[in-house]
Amino acid sequence: MIVEPSPTETHRLVRAARCAGKSVGCVPTMGALHAGHVSLIERARKECDFVVGTIFVNPTQFGPNEDFSKYPRTLESDLEMCREAGADLVFTPQTSSMYAPLAQTIVRVDRLASVLEGAHRPGHFDGVSTVVTKLFNITEPDRAYFGQKDFQQQLIIRQMVEDLNHPVEIITCPIIRESDGLAMSSRNRYLSPDERQRAGRLSQALRKAKQLAQETSLAPAEISAAMIDMLRSVEGIDLQYAVITNGRTLELLTEPTEPAVALIAAKVGTTRLIDNEILHFSLRQ
């Protein structure tokens, strides 16, 4: 496995693989890898001839009061996990080689990036769509792999790829969860033991929503009210949103139509967590 910090050299290495007829899969990450990331690399390994992981804590997707400086950096163990999962190349750029002093170009997805996470984290998705465009141009993948855990992110990247004619297929992979249901996240390591226990309630509320959608004829608003009830009652959980939206447009659902997704964001102590579940309305017309 090659570890390469230079954008130019990474591009050259991937081009060489392409020219040798290999299909290219890319797994963009911010490092602090866990089993969720590993599942993306393993999926890419199954489907592509040449697998590129990227590890870059992108400053432009953090707000001024967010956790950029304390975001976990665990490069050595990250590289070991990439190796074990079968990556051929890991791109590990420095910030200075990704953003020149005069850099001034932003890729902005409009409506999808303005709600939910976009409303709570102004500028976040501009940073994401811009850096992903850069990573796609550097690694020129046939397929790129994202986790469903960041549901809105993968939706925005799909929209961007379609709108800008990026020649890449976006593959969204299932959420990997801890035994109590907590969605794997690099930010889980911020949680104290007490917070860690409470955090399991988020996925419980989502499972409840999934069950209500499947087994009752409750309206989406009633199901989200049930999620909110479950979470408002827990001390130490500061719920930011718990909604049921169209799974493509992120518009709030008023009727039980699909695609549908339940989305939650909450602060547990000082740690902000997000999670989601795809819903199926089995009793709908």
Place this chain on the structure above:
Amino acid sequence: MIVEPSPTETHRLVRAARCAGKSVGCVPTMGALHAGHVSLIERARKECDFVVGTIFVNPTQFGPNEDFSKYPRTLESDLEMCREAGADLVFTPQTSSMYAPLAQTIVRVDRLASVLEGAHRPGHFDGVSTVVTKLFNITEPDRAYFGQKDFQQQLIIRQMVEDLNHPVEIITCPIIRESDGLAMSSRNRYLSPDERQRAGRLSQALRKAKQLAQETSLAPAEISAAMIDMLRSVEGIDLQYAVITNGRTLELLTEPTEPAVALIAAKVGTTRLIDNEILHFSLRQ
């Protein structure tokens, strides 16, 4: 020469050429081709194995009060000129295949796009940088050719390519002029005979600026004052700006430093024209 309206098929055809080991040159145009465009295609023909022209009157780069609906459409003669200049493929998309109803992604270059043309034509460069990103993703060129006539445009595209790591080299080609100096432009055909004659004064003012820079020790502000004097006195010319700026940042020059460019925009009758000249300060320290 293949004429292809489909983005997907165009991408497939260019990929096939790439996979056969050919280098790809792209010449993006809005049609209404003239000798300036032809010089771009001929240059691409000299430098690349496979030459793609694109003809697309991009609605998103026109303001609400601009000339989108009356912009000249001359597809048959355009294709003939592409053929004669040696293009292998001409991409001629419909608007509906370039912009889906839910399209919502914009590529925005910030500072460079906010001044001069950007200030006079709000949103114009967002439309340009977005459509050029799309055309680059569809045609995946090694080199793309732009005219120096649209000086700010080629600068913005260079900045965008650098900021987003597009794997393409931008080649800027010299302005092609009529015998009286008027820069070739698709919009020149809007001019009445009378306006056409007056329009020659723009390039005269730029030649004057070039000469003053080369042969005197006048400051940039004095040289631009001389241009303004020459143009203010002409009836039927509504000068919008005549400035001397840094040739990379477009900041107004206060000292005779290079790179330097003199830039003019003016309405001649109802037709808005732009032109420019690179300046060299021969007597500077």
